[in-house]
Amino acid sequence: MIGGFVFVHLDNGEETRCKPRGRIRDEMYPGDRVIVKDEMVEELLPRENLLMRPKVANVDQVLLVQSLKDPEVNFKLLDRFLILIESLEYNPLIVVNKIDLIDNLDKEIENALDAYRDADYNVFLTSVKDGTGIEKVKEEIADGITVLAGPSGVGKTALLNALIPGANLKVGDISKKLKRGTHTTREVRLLKMKDNSGWIADTPGFSTLDLDGIEAEDLKFYYPEFNKFLSSCKFNNCNHIHEPGCLIKAKVEEGEIASSRYDSYKTYFEMLEERGRQYD
Ligand SMILES: Nc1nc2c(ncn2[C@@H]2O[C@H](COP(=O)(O)OP(=O)(O)OP(=O)(O)O)[C@@H](O)[C@H]2O)c(=O)[nH]1
Ligand SMILES: [Mg+2]
Numbered sequence: 001m002i003g004g005f006v007f008v009h010l011d012n013g014e015e016t017r018c019k020p021r022g023r024i025r026d027e028m029y030p031g032d033r034v035i036v037k038d039e040m041v042e043e044l045l046p047r048e049n050l051l052m053r054p055k056v057a058n059v060d061q062v063l064l065v066q067s068l069k070d071p072e073v074n075f076k077l078l079d080r081f082l083i084l085i086e087s088l089e090y091n092p093l094i095v096v097n098k099i100d101l102i103d104n105l106d107k108e109i110e111n112a113l114d115a116y117r118d119a120d121y122n123v124f125l126t127s128v129k130d131g132t133g134i135e136k137v138k139e140e141i142a143d144g145i146t147v148l149a150g151p152s153g154v155g156k157t158a159l160l161n162a163l164i165p166g167a168n169l170k171v172g173d174i175s176k177k178l179k180r181g182t183h184t185t186r187e188v189r190l191l192k193m194k195d196n197s198g199w200i201a202d203t204p205g206f207s208t209l210d211l212d213g214i215e216a217e218d219l220k221f222y223y224p225e226f227n228k229f230l231s232s233c234k235f236n237n238c239n240h241i242h243e244p245g246c247l248i249k250a251k252v253e254e255g256e257i258a259s260s261r262y263d264s265y266k267t268y269f270e271m272l273e274e275r276g277r278q279y280d
């Protein structure tokens with residue numbers, strides 16, 4: 001929304017400047033589908049979903065970006081993002097950028113990445129600098145609306161520029177502009193990809209992420225690799241922590257579920273449980 005106007009992408013490929021009618025003005029967000037007549041937005045169509053931060057409607061996938069170096073990869077934070085995105089039922093994709101900055105993946109990182117792959121996440125290793133992996137990411141997000149998210153400095157804006165040649169967003173800059181305070185307008189712009197039907201939104205990076213609204217008892221549903229075993233523990237409501245006859249713990253011991261992911265689950269379960277107790 002700029003000066004009361006919005007830019008609407010029409011079915012015929014054209015973009016037009018429109019004024020939203022009445023209350024629609026306060027209710028519409030980037031990504032919304034609308035009906036336009038005579039340069040007025042007449043109607044807001046029902047949406048699939050609405051991401052709250054940043055406010056983007058009808059999100060199809062979230063590209064979770066990390067970098068291997070400068071800043072170093074933060075799997076704890078990545079797991080938080082994954083928990084949040086799973087709880088919202090979006091499709092997460094993992095991008096690990098700046099592989100040009102290291103000679104070899106060390107064993108620990110390699111294992112951690114395999115753990116995400118085993119959980120059926122798509123993991124892309126990229127370098128915006130030398131172009132590695134960019135085409136693969138592009139293919140994966142060719143349709144629908146993609147939101148980039150991740151810590152500051154990992155290369156989200158640089159990646160967006162690589163995915164949309166000509167977008168020319170200023171690298172190393174966007175977050176400064178957007179972080180000016182809570183009352184500054186946080187304008188999110190969806191950018192259209194060139195040779196397919198996809199749209200992408202950049203977001204400013206952040207270094208922490210609250211798991212507000214997530215219950216300890218629900219956490220197990222947000223670790224996809226647990227899903228196929230969920231109904232097989234001795235206790236129906238097993239949280240896979242101290243319960244006897246727990247199949248998940250057995251699978252971790254057998255190496256079928258990565259211990260790094262189970263440890264992450266346990267850490268966050270205990271954190272959420274502790275938080276729950278404080279509010280009891
Ligand atoms: N070596 C190397 N540097 C990169 C790569 N991708 C991005 N960079 C650099 O990393 C720095 C940060 O990139 P940005 O794209 O601004 O990072 P960002 O994730 O958008 O950061 P915020 O907007 O603060 O959230 C810039 O100096 C980029 O040139 C890469 O693949 N390799
Ligand atoms: Mg940026």
Ligand SMILES: [Zn+2]
Pocket residue numbers: 233234238239240241243245246247248249
């Ligand atoms: Zn169990």
